[in-house]
Amino acid sequence: MKTCRANLLRGFTLIELLVVILIMGIMMTLASSILRDPGKGRSMTSAVDQLESMVHEAQALAKGNDTYSRLAIVNDPRDEGRHLRYMVIMIFRKDDSTEVDSKGEWISLSAGELLPAGVYFSPTLSRPFDGVGDETMLGESLMRISKRGQSPVIYAEFDEKGRFVHPQAQPGEKTKRQRLVLIQGRRGSGRNSVDGIVRESDGLEGGIVLDPSGNTVRLRTQEQIEQRN
DSSP: OHHHHHHHHHOOOHHHHHHHHHHHHHHHHHHHHHHHHHHHHHHHHHHHHHHHHHHHHHHHHHHHHTSOEEEEEEOOTTOTTTTTTEEEEEEEEESSOSOTTSSEEEEESSOOEEOOTTEEEOTTTOOBSSSSSOOOSOEEEEEEEETTEEEEEEEEEEOTTSOEEOTTOOTTOOOOOEEEEEEEEEEOOSTTEETTEEEOTTOOEEEEEEOTTSOEEEOOSHHHHHOOO
């Protein structure tokens, strides 16, 4: 009985206390990492899901209405709330004709969507996935996407069968597979900025590849995102 009581009163040795403190420090570091990184991961995963979903919706609208469609992304630095974050689907409404190149106008059938906070579309990183050179398969134009008037946009275009097409293609020119890349960061300029977005040091990047057939594939590695041809 006296021996048990003595052991209880003895307490911890200095080495035991140091071991406990070390274990607690490791656990706190791991917990901090888990709480910080998954939030960013979930935000980027959600943004890529959103981008891919809008591409599929644009393809479905093109096929369902037997016309061309576009996924347009606002590219206007003056529009602080929507620059490189606001995406909207447009379709070409024909006027009494079955020909897409007849007189008509581009209209939106639904409200656009904003990417999650801190996630932006990157025109610079959104290059062809294969082939020679950096010539983009995306178009640039002024489009009326809201009651505010026309806005400069970058867009991916799809034909009546939902296939990805190069809007400025010359006769016989083939559409290449095209990356649509999203980055995490904030508005600003400097050495680490891309397209007016300062990338966070530990920020994530993601996106998809548009195939001329209409299929989409996720970008899985940093090399796939940044690889130059």
